[in-house]
Amino acid sequence: MNIIVCIKRVPLTQEVDLEVDELKKGVKKDALAYVINDWDNYAVEEAVLLQEKFGGTVTAITIGDEDDEEILRRALAMGADKSIRIEPGERELDGFVISKILAKTIRDLEYDLILTGVQADDDNAAMVGTMLAEELGLSHAAVVTGMEPEGSDAIIRVELEGGMDEVSKIKLPSLLTIQTGINEPRYVSIMGIRKARKKELVVINVEDLGLSEDDLAQRTMIEEVFLPPETEGAEMIEGDPSSVASQIIQIIKEKGVSI
Amino acid sequence: MGEIFVVVEHRKGEIREITFEMLFKARELCQTSSHNLTAILLGGKNSGFVDDLAKWADRVIAFEDNRLEIFNADLYKEILDRLIREHTPFLTLMGHTSWGMDLAPALSIRTGLPLATDCVDIQTEDGRPMVFRQIYSGKLFSKVSFKESPGYLITVRPGAFLPPDDVEESQGKVVRQELPAGLTEPKKEFIEFVDTGAGDIDIAQAELLVSIGRGVGEEENIATIRELADLMGATLSCSRPVVDKNWLPKFHQVGTSGKSVKPKVYLAFGISGAFQHVAGITGAGTVIAINKDRKAPIFRVADYGIADDLFKIADSLKEKLGNG
Ligand SMILES: Cc1cc2nc3c(=O)[nH]c(=O)nc-3n(C[C@H](O)[C@H](O)[C@H](O)COP(=O)(O)OP(=O)(O)OC[C@H]3O[C@@H](n4cnc5c(N)ncnc54)[C@H](O)[C@@H]3O)c2cc1C
Numbered sequence: 001m002n003i004i005v006c007i008k009r010v011p012l013t014q015e016v017d018l019e020v021d022e023l024k025k026g027v028k029k030d031a032l033a034y035v036i037n038d039w040d041n042y043a044v045e046e047a048v049l050l051q052e053k054f055g056g057t058v059t060a061i062t063i064g065d066e067d068d069e070e071i072l073r074r075a076l077a078m079g080a081d082k083s084i085r086i087e088p089g090e091r092e093l094d095g096f097v098i099s100k101i102l103a104k105t106i107r108d109l110e111y112d113l114i115l116t117g118v119q120a121d122d123d124n125a126a127m128v129g130t131m132l133a134e135e136l137g138l139s140h141a142a143v144v145t146g147m148e149p150e151g152s153d154a155i156i157r158v159e160l161e162g163g164m165d166e167v168s169k170i171k172l173p174s175l176l177t178i179q180t181g182i183n184e185p186r187y188v189s190i191m192g193i194r195k196a197r198k199k200e201l202v203v204i205n206v207e208d209l210g211l212s213e214d215d216l217a218q219r220t221m222i223e224e225v226f227l228p229p230e231t232e233g234a235e236m237i238e239g240d241p242s243s244v245a246s247q248i249i250q251i252i253k254e255k256g257v258s259i
Numbered sequence: 260m261g262e263i264f265v266v267v268e269h270r271k272g273e274i275r276e277i278t279f280e281m282l283f284k285a286r287e288l289c290q291t292s293s294h295n296l297t298a299i300l301l302g303g304k305n306s307g308f309v310d311d312l313a314k315w316a317d318r319v320i321a322f323e324d325n326r327l328e329i330f331n332a333d334l335y336k337e338i339l340d341r342l343i344r345e346h347t348p349f350l351t352l353m354g355h356t357s358w359g360m361d362l363a364p365a366l367s368i369r370t371g372l373p374l375a376t377d378c379v380d381i382q383t384e385d386g387r388p389m390v391f392r393q394i395y396s397g398k399l400f401s402k403v404s405f406k407e408s409p410g411y412l413i414t415v416r417p418g419a420f421l422p423p424d425d426v427e428e429s430q431g432k433v434v435r436q437e438l439p440a441g442l443t444e445p446k447k448e449f450i451e452f453v454d455t456g457a458g459d460i461d462i463a464q465a466e467l468l469v470s471i472g473r474g475v476g477e478e479e480n481i482a483t484i485r486e487l488a489d490l491m492g493a494t495l496s497c498s499r500p501v502v503d504k505n506w507l508p509k510f511h512q513v514g515t516s517g518k519s520v521k522p523k524v525y526l527a528f529g530i531s532g533a534f535q536h537v538a539g540i541t542g543a544g545t546v547i548a549i550n551k552d553r554k555a556p557i558f559r560v561a562d563y564g565i566a567d568d569l570f571k572i573a574d575s576l577k578e579k580l581g582n583g
């Protein structure tokens with residue numbers, strides 16, 4: 001089973017005071033630490049698990065700059081065989097353009113399955129996956145929590161709202177967007193990443209893919225990024241832990257819970 | 260004058276809440292921009308949904324066929340594509356739900372219409388839609404415009420537009436349509452629904468919940484919060500990453516893909532406040548959040564906030580309760 005997995009490098013933003021950049025179109029990124037998108041980490045693991053069971057190759061792909069190669073090497077260390085980075089240069093991308101670039105890159109590769117994450121942790125769009133599927137004319141399912149190949153089909157589990165899964169049978173080749181928790185991603189050591197340097201990492205410039213200007217034209221534009229409006233938020237309880245604890249206990253009791 | 264389409268979402272014989280939220284928002288947009296509101300129902304035979312929908316829209320276009328009883332992206336996108344080409348609606352709204360995430364991006368490619376997902380507000384400026392989204396899990400907002408197009412697709416965040424109880428009823432016209440001939444054989448086939456929420460305890464029944472998020476850091480640390488919950492006589496619940504890592508079983512999970520809870524008091528330890536989590540605690544009486552990031556989105560929805568290390572607060576609580 002040949003598998004392609006699309007991955008994105010995203011900034012860690014919990015416990016960080018995000019600042020809007022001068023153009024008001026994004027955040028100041030210089031001080032941020034980056035990781036592989038959590039959903040994509042599960043997707044890589046799923047690809048590698050399937051390959052270990054059924055053979056074939058795993059190819060990891062990202063659209064990004066040289067720094068983003070870090071997550072390709074990480075995927076290679078987890079067990080992917082090859083990797084591709086597409087250099088977007090100075091182009092502005094939206095989910096549509098990203099799916100066009102990925103589709104053009106993947107079209108001539110051999111694959112039975114394409115995995116993406118459900119969503120990227122930064123822009124939270126959850127759109128690239130099934131856009132790419134439609135570009136390539138593939139069957140697709142979003143928010144997948146289980147996958148078991150069965151001949152030319154696969155039995156999949158899709159997570160719905162409210163503690164409910166939907167089990168269905170889907171024809172391969174297929175594109176699945178992978179939900180967190182589908183597996184337990186393996187640990188990657190620094191040694192492992194170093195060894196993975198020997199594996200293939202191909203760089204393609206987006207201008208060499210032969211996409212038309214229309215394909216590379218954004219369909220949605222960020223006009224402005226801003227801090228959330230100051231609405232009535234929580235009443236903050238300040239003070240040392242001991243006095244805070246007393247106040248919490250008092251509030252709980254006031255609300256009619258006996259503790 | 261154009262049209263706004265709302266794609267009806269339903270499951271197991273019930274219209275999902277998100278449908279009414281979209282209809283409510285769409286109606287408001289129709290009033291300010293004099294569009295017509297059309298609910299698009301792709302449902303099973305005699306779904307029983309049509310009358311309800313007619314109260315919310317100017318028109319209901321209903322395809323009722325047993326092949327449509329359960330959502331299938333392949334069939335839905337083919338029918339919607341034809342319908343959109345025929346009517347060229349100004350906006351087509353879908354839910355930002357599991358099904359919407361499967362359907363909308365594919366439909367965008369199929370129709371060639373631009374898509375913005377997970378929108379928390381929709382406005383129109385100079386005849387074009389302008390949407391608002393949250394990025395970085397709600398730490399920032401973004402205002403997004405579209406490339407000019409005959410129509411636009413938008414997925415709407417559940418809970419973003421809550422209709423009041425006294426919405427004025429419409430008397431929408433019902434247009435029933437047959438499934439078009441020559442539909443492509445779907446590539447996906449439904450087998451069954453499986454309940455994943457059941458377990459030893461039902462967090463939805465608890466009066467007091469002590470809930471932990473990824474901020475708890477490591478599996479070993481759960482014991483200390485469990486002790487606190489026991490001392491308080493509280494039930495332990497959690498956010499999704501805690502379940503994903505197998506630190507607690509799924510029946511502890513609060514949120515859109517877990518349970519909706521309604522305790523008198525909900526204590527959130529190290530939970531950032533992503534919408535999928537917060538959607539599960541709208542029924543809570545009082546929310547107290549402890550998070551060391553003063554900018555965490557959870558503080559925008561909590562009643563009380565403590566910007567501190569969760570372990571310090573937990574230890575102090577334990578000390579006080581242990582001595583009491
Ligand atoms: C280099 C760069 C420049 C950008 N510039 C702009 C801009 O100028 N204006 C603007 O509006 N937005 C810009 N964006 C953000 C862009 O809008 C979003 O990345 C896009 O809408 C996709 O949404 P998402 O990242 O939330 O992906 P989602 O649709 O949430 O991602 C789902 C899945 O798609 C795959 N995927 C997503 N991105 C990539 C990628 N880069 N490579 C490989 N796989 C991927 C992953 O598997 C991911 O889990 C830029 C992004 C990048 C990476």
Ligand SMILES: Cc1cc2nc3c(=O)[nH]c(=O)nc-3n(C[C@H](O)[C@H](O)[C@H](O)COP(=O)(O)OP(=O)(O)OC[C@H]3O[C@@H](n4cnc5c(N)ncnc54)[C@H](O)[C@@H]3O)c2cc1C
Nearest residue numbers: 472473474498499514515516517529530531536551552569
């Ligand atoms: C389709 C779909 C369905 C989903 N369903 C759900 C769902 O049902 N329920 C759910 O919860 N999520 C759900 N999610 C995931 C959701 O988007 C978030 O990723 C998740 O809620 C984040 O969990 P968290 O707040 O525990 O972790 P994080 O977002 O990582 O937040 C951890 C927080 O802990 C704080 N922290 C860290 N250390 C400390 C410390 N020592 N003391 C105090 N604070 C600390 C940090 O500041 C941070 O704010 C879903 C996502 C998708 C795409």
